[in-house]
């Protein structure tokens with residue numbers, strides 16, 4: 325990869341390492357499997373986890389082509405918008421976002437941060453929001469003016485895959501399974517694109533009815549020379565859907581946190597680890613297999 329734009333290098337210098345740690349747990353040892361956790365949650369207090377990975381090459385391109393404003397979309401608790409607004413502020417790029425639903429009377433901590441970082445917010449109806457999902461390329465949004473760069477929901481573009489690939493390059497052990505939570509499936513696609521031989525990727529859909537993810541991941545991988553594509557998305561660990569927080573899930577997250585001193589959130593990483601534990605207990609993995617689970621961060625969403 326060529327050198328990052330100097331402004332991005334300055335932002336990258338704020339990052340902490342993302343260590344790979346062994347998760348010691350009887351549940352794993354009883355079934356003869358090993359589980360490791362790749363701590364992308366530690367990368368940065370704001371641009372945590374996969375959001376930095378996805379934004380890196382995108383913002384690099386945006387800066388190189390003379391962008392002044394990045395325009396994107398997301399929900400009111402969006403980790404993507406949170407990371408984008410902060411990065412924009414650091415890079416001297418203006419940011420604007422279409423936010424799903426009506427402007428709430430009281431702004432949640434995520435929205436307050438977005439405004440504090442000077443992101444311009446436009447609240448749109450669910451139908452307008454859905455319509456915006458049709459625009460994929462950075463110049464495809466109608467009425468974009470010169471200098472504006474369109475970034476689809478969740479940063480789901482082929483460029484995002486480049487930064488995600490660095491996660492795989494950093495994992496310096498042999499492993500059989502790479503587990504990740506899926507929202508748009510972009511992170512999963514980026515991992516699949518560079519998986520080592522013999523390793524397969526296991527995605528856990530955060531949304532209910534996530535079957536569309538299979539097509540979206542295929543679409544993202546289409547332009548890439550990926551020969552071996554072993555991956556699967558599990559659709560049944562959504563716990564009622566995006567943003568739902570049933571007690572069983574919250575209990576699991578609390579237990580996980582007290583046992584491992586690693587915080588999870590209920591939208592993505594809580595569901596993935598719940599799913600992993602469940603699969604291990606059901607004998608899904610062969611004895612001797614080694615699993616690496618990606619902690620994609622997102623803990624800012626826990627504030628509300």
Ligand SMILES: *Cc1c(COP(=O)(O)O)cnc(C)c1O
Pocket residue numbers: 373374375403404478505506507508509510511512592593620621622623
């Ligand atoms: C955004 C996010 C995801 C989903 O990433 P996709 O690339 O959209 O699939 C997973 N985990 C966390 C913590 C996130 O914030």
